[in-house]
Amino acid sequence: MHVSTVEKAEIMDQDQIRRALIRIAHEIVERNKGLEDVVLVGVQRRGVPMARRLAKYLAEIEGREVPVGELDITLYRDDLTLKADQPIVGRTHIPFDVAGKKVVLVDDVLYTGRTVRAALDALIDLGRPQNIQVVVMIDRGHRELPIRADYVGKNVPTSSKEVIHVKLTEVDGVDQVVIAEYE
Amino acid sequence: MSGDLFIRNGRVIDPLSGRDEIAGVLVRDGKIAAVGCGIDGGAAPVIDATGKVVMPGLIDLHVHLREPGFEEKEDIESGTAAAAMGGFTAVACMPNTEPPVDNDAMVTSLLKRAREVGRVRVYPIGAVTKRRAGKELAEMGEMKAAGAVAFSDDGSPVATSEVLRCALEYLKSFGATLIDHPEELSLSEGGQINRGLVSTIAGFRGIPAEAETIAVFRDIAIARLTRGRLHLTHLSTKESLDLVRQAKSLGLEITCDVTPHHLTLTEDAVLETAYDTNTKVNPPLRSKADVEALKNALADGTVDAIATDHAPHHVDDKWVEFDYAENGISGLETSVSLILDKLVRPGVISYLRMAELMSLNPAKILGVEGGTLRERAPADITIIDPDFEHSVNPRQFLSKGKNTPFEGWRLTGAAWATIVGGEVRMKDRKLTS
Amino acid sequence: MALKGKDILSLREMSAEDMETILSTARSLKEILSRPIKKVPTLRGKVVCTLFYEASTRTRTSFELAAKYMSADTVSIAPSGSSVQKGETLADTARNLEVMGVDVVIMRHSVSGSCHFLAKVLDCPVVNAGDGMHEHPTQGLLDIFTILEYKSKIRGLKVAILGDVFHSRVARSNIWGLTKMGAEVAVAGPSTLLPPSIENLGVKAFNRVEDAIEGADVVYSLRLQLERQTKSLFPSKREYHDMFGLTKRRLALAKEDALIMHPGPMNRGVEISTDVADSPRSVILDQVTSGVAVRMAILYLILGGRE
Numbered sequence: 001m002h003v004s005t006v007e008k009a010e011i012m013d014q015d016q017i018r019r020a021l022i023r024i025a026h027e028i029v030e031r032n033k034g035l036e037d038v039v040l041v042g043v044q045r046r047g048v049p050m051a052r053r054l055a056k057y058l059a060e061i062e063g064r065e066v067p068v069g070e071l072d073i074t075l076y077r078d079d080l081t082l083k084a085d086q087p088i089v090g091r092t093h094i095p096f097d098v099a100g101k102k103v104v105l106v107d108d109v110l111y112t113g114r115t116v117r118a119a120l121d122a123l124i125d126l127g128r129p130q131n132i133q134v135v136v137m138i139d140r141g142h143r144e145l146p147i148r149a150d151y152v153g154k155n156v157p158t159s160s161k162e163v164i165h166v167k168l169t170e171v172d173g174v175d176q177v178v179i180a181e182y183e
Numbered sequence: 184m185s186g187d188l189f190i191r192n193g194r195v196i197d198p199l200s201g202r203d204e205i206a207g208v209l210v211r212d213g214k215i216a217a218v219g220c221g222i223d224g225g226a227a228p229v230i231d232a233t234g235k236v237v238m239p240g241l242i243d244l245h246v247h248l249r250e251p252g253f254e255e256k257e258d259i260e261s262g263t264a265a266a267a268m269g270g271f272t273a274v275a276c277m278p279n280t281e282p283p284v285d286n287d288a289m290v291t292s293l294l295k296r297a298r299e300v301g302r303v304r305v306y307p308i309g310a311v312t313k314r315r316a317g318k319e320l321a322e323m324g325e326m327k328a329a330g331a332v333a334f335s336d337d338g339s340p341v342a343t344s345e346v347l348r349c350a351l352e353y354l355k356s357f358g359a360t361l362i363d364h365p366e367e368l369s370l371s372e373g374g375q376i377n378r379g380l381v382s383t384i385a386g387f388r389g390i391p392a393e394a395e396t397i398a399v400f401r402d403i404a405i406a407r408l409t410r411g412r413l414h415l416t417h418l419s420t421k422e423s424l425d426l427v428r429q430a431k432s433l434g435l436e437i438t439c440d441v442t443p444h445h446l447t448l449t450e451d452a453v454l455e456t457a458y459d460t461n462t463k464v465n466p467p468l469r470s471k472a473d474v475e476a477l478k479n480a481l482a483d484g485t486v487d488a489i490a491t492d493h494a495p496h497h498v499d500d501k502w503v504e505f506d507y508a509e510n511g512i513s514g515l516e517t518s519v520s521l522i523l524d525k526l527v528r529p530g531v532i533s534y535l536r537m538a539e540l541m542s543l544n545p546a547k548i549l550g551v552e553g554g555t556l557r558e559r560a561p562a563d564i565t566i567i568d569p570d571f572e573h574s575v576n577p578r579q580f581l582s583k584g585k586n587t588p589f590e591g592w593r594l595t596g597a598a599w600a601t602i603v604g605g606e607v608r609m610k611d612r613k614l615t616s
Numbered sequence: 617m618a619l620k621g622k623d624i625l626s627l628r629e630m631s632a633e634d635m636e637t638i639l640s641t642a643r644s645l646k647e648i649l650s651r652p653i654k655k656v657p658t659l660r661g662k663v664v665c666t667l668f669y670e671a672s673t674r675t676r677t678s679f680e681l682a683a684k685y686m687s688a689d690t691v692s693i694a695p696s697g698s699s700v701q702k703g704e705t706l707a708d709t710a711r712n713l714e715v716m717g718v719d720v721v722i723m724r725h726s727v728s729g730s731c732h733f734l735a736k737v738l739d740c741p742v743v744n745a746g747d748g749m750h751e752h753p754t755q756g757l758l759d760i761f762t763i764l765e766y767k768s769k770i771r772g773l774k775v776a777i778l779g780d781v782f783h784s785r786v787a788r789s790n791i792w793g794l795t796k797m798g799a800e801v802a803v804a805g806p807s808t809l810l811p812p813s814i815e816n817l818g819v820k821a822f823n824r825v826e827d828a829i830e831g832a833d834v835v836y837s838l839r840l841q842l843e844r845q846t847k848s849l850f851p852s853k854r855e856y857h858d859m860f861g862l863t864k865r866r867l868a869l870a871k872e873d874a875l876i877m878h879p880g881p882m883n884r885g886v887e888i889s890t891d892v893a894d895s896p897r898s899v900i901l902d903q904v905t906s907g908v909a910v911r912m913a914i915l916y917l918i919l920g921g922r923e
Contacts, residue, residue: 072644075656075686075916085620086917088637089644125653375728380813384628386728386750386785389812457736458729504706504727506748 005163005180011156012177017137020153021050024135025057027151032102035064037130039098043107043119044072044090049170050137051106069094071105076118092122099127108166110136113147137166138177186213186562186605189224193232193566197239198539199555208237210562213605218556230610232566235599238538239554240272240563242545243515244440245337245362245416245490248274248305250296252281257495257583259293262515263302265493265582267609269515270598272563273304274493275549278315279338285310285321287329294330302608303601304563306332306549311350311361317342320350327357332549335362337416340398344405351411360412360438360548365398365423366466375505377467381450385458387505390467396422403430406437414548415439417492419466421476428485438548440488441477443521444512444588449474452588460501460508461588464494478531487544491518495584513584517575519567521589523596527569566600573597581614619917623735623742626751627792635793638913639761645916646909648685659688662919665718666692667710668745669725674880675745675755678904679722682911688919691718706730707737714738719919723747728785741918749783754914755879756789758907760797762899763834765906766875771798776828776870777819778862779838779887780809782849786879787838791817804828805838805860808849825860832870836877837862837888853886862888864895875899 012020032038035058042051048070055066072090080086105119116134123129137153142160156164158179167176188210195206195218207222208215243266249257257265266274276293278284284293290307297305309326313319315336323334334354341347341363351361371394376382378389399415403426406413418424418439430437444464449471452462462468480486494511501508522541526532532540542565543554552561575592577585601609608615619634627635648656664683666676676692683690695709710721720741723731728748735742746752760770767773775794781787781803794801795818803814804822814821822828829835840856850856857863867876876888876898884890893900 075645075658080658085618089641089916091644092647121657125655126651378812380816383811383813384788384817386748386788388749457732499705502705502707504725504730504733506727 004183006183007165007178007180008162010176010178011138011164012154014175017153017175017177020137021053022057024151024153025054025061028054028058028104028135029062031133031150035062035066037100037102038104039067039069039096039101040104040106041069041071041094041123043105043115044070046166046168046171047107049168050108050135054106054135067096069096071119071122073115073118073122076121078114078118094126097127098123098129100130103129103132104135105132106135108137109164110134110139110147110149110152111142113143113145116147117145138164140164187211187227188230188562188602188605188607189222189227190230190232190237190564190566191224193235193237194534195237195556196534196538197556198535198543199557201535202556203535208556208564210605213562215556215558215560215562217558230566230600230607234568234570236534236567236569237556238534238565238567239542239556239560240601240603241270241519241541241565242273242275242549242551242553243271243491243493243518244275244488244545244549246274246276246493246515247279247495247511248276249495250280255497255583256500259296259305260300260302261581261583262493262495263297263300263305264614265515265580267302267601267614268581268598268612269517270519270565270567270601271303271515272565272601272603273306273551273553275306275308275332277308277335277337278310283310283315284308284326284331285313285315287322287325290326290329290331302614303603306551308333308335308337308362310334311336311341312346315339317346320346320353323350323354323359324357327359332551333360333362333414335364335416337362337364340364340366340368344401347402347405348409351405351409351413355409355411358412359550360414362414362416363402364417365395365402365415367394367397370394370397374467375463376453377450377469379450379470381453385453392420392422392469392473395420395466396426399423399426403427403435403437406430407433407435410436412436413438416490417442417445417466418486419445419469419477420473424476424480424485428480431485438487438544439485440490441481441486442490442492443514443518445469446474446477446481447521447525448588456588458505459588460503460505461512461586461590463505463508463510464512465510478526481526481532481536481540486540488548489518489522489540490545491515493582495582496586497583498585501586511586512588513577513580513582513586515582516580517587517589520573520575520594520597523567523569524594528595562602562605564600564602565598566602567596568599569596571595571597571599621741622918623731624753624914624918625731625735625742625744627753627756627789627796628751630753632796635757635760635796638757638910638917639764641913641917642761642906642909645912646905648912649905649908654685655687656685657687658916659683659686659919662688662719663717664688664690664915665713665721666690666745667713667721667723668692668694669723670746672724672746674904675724678907679745679911682908682915685908686912686915688915706734710734710737714740720915743914743918746785748785749788750785751789751792752785753789754907754911755786756793758903758910759790759836759877759879760793761906761910762877762903763875765902766899767833770794773799773833774831775799775801775834775836776825776832777801777803777836777838778825778828779805779860780841781805781814781838782809782811783841784838790836791819795819802828802832806850825862826866826869829866829869832874834875834877835862835867835870839879839881840883840887853883857886857889861886862892864889864891867892873897877903880904
């Protein structure tokens with residue numbers, strides 16, 4: 001189900017994305033005083049390649065392999081009854097125990113906060129983490145729930161007529177963040 | 184109504200004389216007085232039949248009126264009202280009521296009731312065996328004297344060859360016809376629809392064509408043995424008609440009828456309607472090849488009559504799972520329209536042949552008056568509007584039985600007036616009191 | 617993805633696209649079964665009703681668990697005990713349930729076409745859990761799901777379906793589903809147990825099971841439906857096993873990595889010998905697991921809420 005949008009401007013290019021992720025990787029190491037018990041969980045769909053890149057940068061910085069899981073939050077959404085068709089359910093694959101871990105949740109855009117809330121529910125159903133931290137590439141404001149991100153690539157104020165597309169090579173063939181408007 | 188009428192300017196069809204022309208029909212005292220051009224109607228009330236077709240009254244020789252015993256499905260009043268609306272001036276009703284019509288007292292009471300509330304002529308068909316149980320012959324002589332016109336155990340076939348043989352022999356004394364419902368029960372047992380690809384897809388045990396053809400073969404053999412008068416009702420398969428054709432060529436006195444639904448629907452209807460129980464009927468709807476064979480047999484003279492096997496049911500008997508639904512289609516109010524739209528219009532049969540199949544031959548088979556518009560014949564007349572376009576709507580049926588698979592069908596042609604003994608019983612699609 | 621609010625009545629009437637949607641959703645949902653907390657909140661507040669006129673522990677439990685894993689509430693009616701004996705019609709029974717707030721009715725019934733009938737009676741979706749000899753669509757889907765887990769594609773696979781095809785709704789659903797996805801299907805059994813014109817469904821029909829098993833990628837053994845037969849269509853169970861049973865010797869004619877499947881419950885030693893049923897190539901238990909995942913997927917897809 002695609003609503004049509006018109007791209008207005010580029011917010012981040014490939015280099016800016018790379019630098020933001022490297023900076024966030026450093027912040028994760030700093031805040032957690034190392035990578036002991038840290039695991040990355042990418043939220044489907046684009047949070048997953050983001051999480052994998054972060055894992056690569058973390059390995060370069062600290063020389064340590066951080067496990068990466070994939071989480072699909074479709075089944076935990078609070079807006080299923082409003083949708084005309086059921087959304088496709090993607091893959092959830094978390095090949096480690098989350099109990100006692102510092103779970104770093106990774107997503108592309110933080111907007112109303114409902115996706116992160118759904119991800120929190122899903123994670124907690126899988127076990128009792130020590131804590132949950134949130135990484136987003138873009139925080140575009142307009143929170144509807146008391147949710148905040150711990151690590152942000154870029155803050156971008158938007159109106160509700162606008163939408164942010166985070167494009168990643170693994171999914172979209174290019175690295176770019178653009179702002180667009182609904183037609 | 185006084186029994187005098189002048190029907191003007193209609194296309195008059197008389198299968199006995201072969202008449203097919205625009206003419207007037209004069210009725211006096213309930214009898215045909217004159218038919219021809221340039222007739223003076225005098226003071227008789229006029230029916231303008233311009234653009235319409237005037238036939239001898241249609242006779243349905245296989246109808247279930249359900250009274251006594253099953254009045255929730257139909258009774259004589261509602262059934263004959265439906266007949267009048269459908270263009271029939273007479274119906275012959277089957278004896279599978281409760282109690283069954285297997286003695287003269289039942290015949291008498293049925294005729295009395297028909298005189299009180301019936302809208303058209305009612306001819307009782309008596310049972311062949313007591314309680315239709317297939318063992319002992321019923322009092323067919325007494326029943327005939329009381330007014331029964333023919334005999335049948337319908338609902339069921341005559342149970343055994345020996346009983347059939349005795350009955351056919353016995354009826355020779357009275358010159359009456361035995362109407363048999365040909366079905367080999369051991370082959371049809373448990374079957375829901377025709378056996379074939381559709382039954383495989385739908386997941387039903389099927390009723391093979393042989394369940395009918397074996398019984399037809401047996402019946403013809405017994406008819407040959409006894410030289411009795413046998414009528415086979417609601418034939419549905421190509422093979423059955425081949426056997427009848429062969430029997431006739433040997434000079435046997437065998438007649439047969441087919442139903443409008445077997446002429447216009449195939450087994451595919453079961454799947455196309457997603458298991459609508461209004462497609463459940465005995466014998467079942469058959470294959471395309473069978474339907475083609477039935478149409479050919481109509482045209483080549485193998486089939487003698489069209490009869491509806493009008494089988495009204497209460498909604499509670501049909502609005503259930505397929506296996507539990509009763510067999511039957513409420514046919515009186517769709518028969519004429521189906522025949523006109525699907526057979527006469529496309530030229531499969533002519534109006535003359537239609538009148539032969541639905542009036543003249545039924546009268547002969549039942550041994551009753553009718554089937555012709557010649558002078559001094561009873562003024563039983565059906566007037567047809569060949570151009571009347573309509574949609575079949577069972578909620579408007581006068582029959583209590585709304586069970587039809589033709590709901591929503593757009594048909595052109597319908598009965599427009601029904602006249603019994605010179606009295607108008609239905610005109611312009613409304614009953615007259 | 618146009619399954620929301622729809623009935624699931626047959627695989628004959630289901631598009632290949634809808635089948636794919638259900639199968640890929642089931643793939644994603646299957647992981648829930650191995651979690652420590654086997655629950656997602658997706659169908660919270662929905663009521664799933666099983667209406668089983670024919671006894672079945674396995675299929676009913678599978679549907680109930682699927683509903684519960686998705687946080688739906690379940691209610692289970694077995695009318696043989698209660699109102700059917702008092703003469704209540706199916707239409708009345710079902711409408712009473714609907715006005716009590718049931719969101720979907722999953723029915724098993726001994727009469728073919730009864731789920732189509734129920735779908736005419738009810739506004740809420742109807743799922744066919746087996747109607748007479750007609751179809752068992754969720755079984756067909758879970759069988760295909762299981763095959764895909766091992767063979768990764770259906771197109772071009774040779775599948776042999778053996779046994780009482782005449783009375784088998786499982787066989788019919790599998791035939792429709794597999795042929796729609798491009799498999800080559802062969803059925804085999806004694807003539808009395810093959811329905812008329814079965815080849816018109818796009819399958820080869822044989823009277824010797826060896827002919828169907830030869831070179832097969834999947835060998836599917838059907839239950840001998842003694843309870844559904846009113847006439848003696850074969851002389852004895854012993855003869856059936858000797859002439860038509862899936863034994864080790866017959867199985868050797870199939871491909872080496874052929875899968876062995878059965879819808880259950882098995883008549884061990886009749887249609888399938890114990891050593892075959894318990895062999896490493898048997899995926900009969902996987903079928904059961906797949907069944908829960910497929911049924912979860914179906915409930916998820918059709919129950920998304922009101923219009």
